[in-house]
Amino acid sequence: MKRITHSLVGYDRRTESLAEEFDVPDAVLPKAKELARVPADDPEAVMCYPLDALRARRLADMLEARIDTERRDYFLEGFAGA
Numbered sequence: 241m242k243r244i245t246h247s248l249v250g251y252d253r254r255t256e257s258l259a260e261e262f263d264v265p266d267a268v269l270p271k272a273k274e275l276a277r278v279p280a281d282d283p284e285a286v287m288c289y290p291l292d293a294l295r296a297r298r299l300a301d302m303l304e305a306r307i308d309t310e311r312r313d314y315f316l317e318g319f320a321g322a
Contacts, residue, residue, distance in 0.1 A: 242320040244284045246272065248291075248299050250312035259312050262305045275299050276316035286318040 246264040251257065264272050269285070275298055276289035291299065296314035300307040307314065 244286055244318045245321050246285060246316060246318050248272070248296070248303060248305065248307075248314060249317045250296075250307055250314050253311055253313055260307070262300070262303050264299075264303065264316070268299075268302050271302060272299055272316055278316070284318065285316065286320070288318075289316045290314070291316060 246269055248262045248264055249258065250260040252259040273285050275295040276285070276291055278285045278287075278289055291314045293309035293314075296307060296309055299314075299316070
């Protein structure tokens, strides 16, 4: 079975291109899923979930990451690894 990894991902609002990405460690994942409002039918959080500015900043604080919610839209994203 492939391992799912998670990231806080920011996309530039003007260009819609990937602007930044921060790994979400397993220890932070339960709170990240709560902030992203991941539904019970996606227990591994494999989908992409939008975060409003407040929730994105809260997750970024837990990751000790600096983000720009004025210029970027943020998501919790799951990725299937090897």
